Structures are given as structure tokens and as C-alpha cells.
Amino acid sequence: QVQLVESGGGVVQPGRSLRLSCAASGFTFSNFGIHWVRQAPGKGLEWVSIVWFDGSRRYYADSVKGRFTVSRDNSRNTVFLQMNSLRAEDTGVYYCARDSGGDYDSSNNYYSLGSDYWGQGTLVTVSS
Amino acid sequence: DIQMTQSPSSLSASVGDRVTITCRASQNIGKYLNWYQQKPGKAPRLLIFAASTLQIGVPSRFSGSGSGTDFTFTISSLQPEDFATYYCQQNYRTFGQGTKVDIK
Numbered sequence: 001q002v003q004l005v006e007s008g009g010g011v012v013q014p015g016r017s018l019r020l021s022c023a024a025s026g027f028t029f030s031n032f033g034i035h036w037v038r039q040a041p042g043k044g045l046e047w048v049s050i051v052w053f054d055g056s057r058r059y060y061a062d063s064v065k066g067r068f069t070v071s072r073d074n075s076r077n078t079v080f081l082q083m084n085s086l087r088a089e090d091t092g093v094y095y096c097a098r099d100s101g102g103d104y105d106s107s108n109n110y111y112s113l114g115s116d117y118w119g120q121g122t123l124v125t126v127s128s
Numbered sequence: 129d130i131q132m133t134q135s136p137s138s139l140s141a142s143v144g145d146r147v148t149i150t151c152r153a154s155q156n157i158g159k160y161l162n163w164y165q166q167k168p169g170k171a172p173r174l175l176i177f178a179a180s181t182l183q184i185g186v187p188s189r190f191s192g193s194g195s196g197t198d199f200t201f202t203i204s205s206l207q208p209e210d211f212a213t214y215y216c217q218q219n220y221r222t223f224g225q226g227t228k229v230d231i232k
Contacts (some may be wrong), residue, residue, distance in 0.1 A: 035220060037172075045164075045172060045215055045223040061221075062129070095171055099220065102160075112220035113178055114162040118171035 002026040002117045004096050009122030012086055020081040020122060022096030029077040030054070033099035035115055036070065036081050038124075040092040050099065051079060057110075064090075086126045093121040130154050134216050134224030140232040147203040149227045151216035154197075161199045162217045163192055165210075166226075172215065176201065203229075 008020040022034060036048040049060045049070040058070050069082040079096060097115035104110055131154040141147050151161065159179045164172040174183045176192040179199055189204045203210055211231055216224040 044226040045166070045217075047217075047221050047223065050220055097171075100174070100177070102220075110220075111158070111160045112162075113160075113181075114164075114174045114183070114217070115172075115220070116174050116183065118173075121171060 002098070004098065004117055004119035006094060006096050006119040006122035009094065009124045011125045011127060013128050014087060014126055016086055017082070017084045018086060018124060020083065020094055020096075020124070022079040022081075022119060024077045024079070024098070027098070030074040032101075033112075034072065034079045035097045035099055036079075037095045037097055037115070037118075038090075038092045039095070039121075040089070043092070046092075048094070049081065083124070086124075088126050091124060091126045093123050095119055095121045130157060130218055130222055132216055132218055132222045132224040134227055136227060137225060138228040138230065140230055141206050142232045143206055143208055145206045145232075147206050147210075147229060149201045149214055149216075151194075151199045151201070151224050152197055153199075153218055156196050157218045159195050160219045161192070161194065163190075163201045164215045164217065165212045166215065167212045175214075 003025045005023045012018050035050045051058050051070045051072050067085045072079045096119045098117040100116040102112040133152045161179045163176040166172040175186050180192045191202045193200050213226045213228045215226050
């Protein structure tokens with residue numbers, strides 16, 4: 001069965017770094033894009049980043065651009081989220097999720113048909 | 129950036145009620161609107177993609193409609209396991225603020 005397992009969360013001081021991992025199993029990992037989505041305590045969902053199935057494209061929310069970097073290792077079925085210059089507002093549960101696929105338009109813009117499998121999440125707390 | 133406005137932010141309903149949630153995009157997003165359910169302490173679950181297509185395994189009491197900027201999510205007859213928070217999402221990016229459905 002499809003499984004995504006996040007790890008690497010913890011308590012970190014503002015300005016420091018943390019690297020999250022998302023280990024996948026039960027499907028052909030190299031065929032699917034992977035998202036990171038976060039949720040601050042008691043708040044809604046916020047999309048963070050996506051990495052294409054082959055790592056060729058990566059996009060970020062404005063709130064993390066320049067501080068976070070997503071990457072993947074298809075030989076290890078794992079996606080990483082390197083988080084630098086962490087702020088208090090980065091605190092929350094971080095989920096990885098599989099992109100189910102989608103459509104491209106004539107300008108090569110991608111339109112997703114949703115995230116069909118999610119991990120259980122890993123908690124990141126940024127606090128002094 | 130495209131903004132998503134979801135309403136209401138919360139509602140109270142009884143088992144058997146029909147529940148409707150709306151989501152409005154700040155610009156035309158075609159059919160690329162997804163709906164998720166989230167229960168406390170759990171990851172979100174994809175219910176509907178492309179505005180109206182039911183994800184495999186999702187009960188038929190859930191439905192979605194709309195295109196362009198205005199979208200609707202409906203639960204035709206609320207069941208006890210449906211009490212949760214529901215989110216819309218445009219494409220793979222912006223989520224709506226969420227709608228918490230609780231027991232009246």
C-alpha cells in the first residue's frame with residue numbers, strides 16, 4: 001500500500017536550520033511529484049512546496065521562498081525539505097503528499113488533480 | 129497570487145442534514161479545484177478533484193460543482209463520520225480558510 005512517512009521535525013531556535021525527510025513506499029516513486037504542506041497550530045492548511053517527479057521543477061510559496069529548498073533522491077524514494085533561517089511563524093505540522101497527476105496547458109503550466117496520499121506529519125517548533 | 133475565499137468558516141448541522149460549502153477564486157481557475165476533509169490530528173483526505181470528480185472510495189453523498197471562480201461542495205445527508213473541517217484548494221497551491229462542520 002502507498003505510504004509516506006515524514007521525519008526530522010523537532011524544536012529549533014529562530015534563525016537555525018532543519019531538514020525534513022519524506023520516505024515513500026508502495027508505488028513507483030519516480031513517477032510522482034511530491035508536495036509539502038504545513039499547518040500551524042489551530043490554523044488551516046498552507047501549501048509550501050512541490051518537486052516534480054524527476055526533480056526538474058520546484059516551486060515554493062512566497063512565505064518560504066529563498067529560505068526553503070526541496071529536493072528528492074529517487075534511488076532512495078525520499079524527498080527532503082531543507083529549511084533555513086527558520087522563524088516562529090514556520091512552526092507547525094509539516095505533511096508530505098503525493099501529487100496524483102494533472103494536466104499541462106500550451107504554456108507548460110501545470111494543473112494538479114489533487115494530492116491523493118499524505119503522510120502523518122512531523123511537528124516543527126521554532127522557539128527560543 | 130490567486131486568493132480563495134471559502135464560506136462559511138463554520139457551521140452546525142444534524143445527522144441527515146444537507147450541507148453546502150462555497151469557495152470563490154479571485155480569478156478564473158477553470159475546473160482545477162479540489163476538496164479535502166480533515167479530522168483532528170489527522171492528515172487531510174482528498175474527496176473531490178477537478179471540481180466535481182469523486183476520488184476513488186469516497187461515498188457518493190459527497191459532491192462538487194462549479195467552474196471558473198465559483199464552486200460548491202455538498203454533503204447530501206450528513207453522517208456522524210462527516211463531522212470534520214473541509215478545505216478547498218485551487219490547483220496545487222492556495223487552500224481556502226476551511227469550514228468546520230460540527231454537531232448542532
